Amino acid sequence: MAPRPTTSAVQEARAAFAARLREIRIEAGLTASDLAARAGWQRSKVSKIEHARQAPTVADVAAWCEHARATDQMPDLVASLHAVEGMWVEWRRLERSGLRRLQEASIPLFERTRSFRIYEVGVIPSLFQTVEYATARMRRIVEFSGVPDDVDQAVQARMDRQRIVRTGDRTFAVVLEEAALYARIGDTEMMASQLAWLITVAGLPSVSLGIIPRGIARTMWSTPGFWIYDDGRVGIETPTARITITQPREIAIYERTFTELSSMAVVGAPARRIITEAISALDC
Template sequence: MQQARQALGQRLRDIRVEAGLSARTLGRLMGRHPSKVSRIEHGVTPPSAADIRAWCGHCGATDQVDDMVASLRAVEGMYVELRRLTRTGMRHHQKSRVPLYERTRLFRIYEPGAIPGLFQTPNYARTLLGRIMAFNGIPDDREEAVAARMDRQRVVHSGEHRFAVILEEWALRCRIGSAEMMAGQLGHLINVASFPSVSLGIIPANIDRTMWSSPGFWIFDEDRVEIETPSAELTITQPREIAVYARTFAELSSMAVYGAAARSLITAAINDLGADEDG
């Protein structure tokens, strides 16, 4: 969040410099102390929307107001700590996603190490959520959270929703529970991939990469990108940043295999689970 605030401050500084105004002069024109101009430019103090409008107005850059205000809103809402989202458990957070999922028409999902929640079996979700709760000290309401996650999956089966999903092969082989549970999950993934609304691509582990792997991210239409870290949830709504993630997704997609080739990778992962058990 601090880096995003500093980036916003730098953009405002560039506008001031291009206008040929000193920080002192701009502060006087805006009716602000010059030190506030400096604090904003260095990311110490966030600007208000009124600050941005006055700043751009006095610098002859009114055409940039809307984009700068959008950047401000993105900074304000981009970082929410996981502990704030899950104070009473994970059920509420699972249910809070439903309106976003229902209004989204195109989901672009990239996951490097896990099966996306929309395609999880109850057993896989139960195991994964349980381990997240244990690691983060979240109140254990996993059964309610799993039920809420399964309820969200109705968007996969109804409505005008499309799902473009890219997984790293590692996501197929990253065990979080028993071999039997993992085999069931991978079998379910093959089934979901056959839906007309779903495009599943898998990036083979041995491919000569043109794009490095990335933390997992979800793009909801052209409106927002969401990224989960171990400690927080990041939401990106700035159009230029969304465009970067869209380009990243397109490049990752170009390395993936689809159809029969993707099913072969999933089947190989299932077979290797059996070999591990036999060993």
């Protein structure tokens, strides 16, 4: 199955965590009133937490585990709580100080990652963008979102970040929908240059580029674009937020989705031919 819409993924993670706390309470033979009394809470707090209407704090989780005689589960629960809290970060907060800082913030993650699995529907991945393409993308973000205009510095930061493609022991498995090649965000010359550059980077030993043809019989529908960093993190960008997924169960779903999408993609000469056809179509 494909990942559901990202807002649903966050809500489901919160609900799953709440359900886990409820199971711990029930297994301990406690009613909601019992737990609330032992923890010194109002009974409604237990209900709100178990129905994901109130996010528990680390102290709440610690008290829950103590009174339910489940202290052995506390480290894993706290890690899960932090993962849920970190899934959703508003773009407005990230973009407040400009796009350059946003680009630089991801450098540590990119540098420590050894295996990138990238799926995009309608855009060339940032690691393979030309200066002109990246500038057009970021310029539109500034215009649309009204964030500080530091496009030139942000583009330079993105270009600096691209060094990881050619350095270190890393691999980049990339799957693009063919539609991404036709999403024109600039003039013909800029788009032709970008697509030609995509062919060039696809020839690097570290890069595997697959294109899902538009007319293929699909075994997996398209989803929002996502990046898998090694085996421990999935990143998704929406118009309003950056979502980070670290729960093993959900990561496994994205890994399965990426494998299925990859099985529909063509690579090597057939992929280069699709890109070349997209370049030719620019003159039409």
